Amino acid sequence: MSQHNDVVREEFTKQAASFAASPWISDEEMIQRLVSAAGLCGQERVLDVACGPGYIAQAFAAVAGEVVGVDLTEAMLAIARERTSKLGLKNISFRAGDVRSLPFAENEFDVVVCRYALHHMELPAQILGEMARVCRTGGTVLVEDLFASENPQRAAYQNKFEILRDSAHTRVLPLSELLQDFSAVGLEVEAVTMNHRTPQIERWMATTKTTGEKASEIRRLLADDLARDLSGTRPFYDGEGLLHYVARTAILKSYKLLPVRSATHTK
Secondary structure (H helix, E strand, C coil), X not given: CCHXXXXXXXXXXXXXXXXXXXXXXXXHHHHHHHHHHHCCCCCCEEEEECCCCCHHHHHHHCCCCEEEEEECCHHHHHHHHHHHXXXXXXXXXXXXXXXXXXXXXXXXXXXXXXXXXXXHCCCHHHHHHHHHHHEEEEEEEEEEEEXXXXXXXXXXXXXXXXXXXXXXXXXXXXXXXXXXXXXXXXXXXXXXXXXXXXXXXXXXXXXXXXXHHHHHHHHHHHHHHHHHCCCCCCCEEXXXXXXECCEEEEEEEEEECCCCCCCCCCC
């Protein structure tokens, strides 16, 4: 198990309850938008990678044949199992696992989905490769995540305040890099749906229990960003004087290509 996995487990154990209660995570309209993007017919076997408190897995369970959720953090899985039991869902199961090496065989799933998790991964292309491996040929791989500016300095500025808030954060990728990573593992992106959220900064920091010097530094960085447009996240104050920033997101829908084989020449 990697040192970063230990950081992820510790961070999400600490914030499990507040993360599950976050309106950014639990928003029904946003969840249904992701489920609808998959275009299911009702019999599919779905894998939710880094499933967290289970909202996505549970929404897919309502319209799919079977759903499996996998996550590194037992505290998150406990919330997911409790919610699933209360909802009375019988076609869904959860298991602990390292998403860098998914505990499933090749071609097991019709749909593999991952939401708001790649920016916590040290090697996101490796995770996409694992998602592609366990997806059947022609099946759907669906990712929703933040994306950063294409300008490296501006992207680095965003990642600086994201890491201060959440020690499990690694890097928000620019959209071009996400697209390249999909292609590199044999996934053909057929649709990109852009959106954004506008987290209120104090609530956003409360989710991760970020206080003290780190919180002060985040406020300073965002104040500078508001004045000088340093990251592309365009911080702003609402009508009540509360600071927000614009978190740009995208849903990338892809399908798994046939494996490429070398041509065989016969004489």
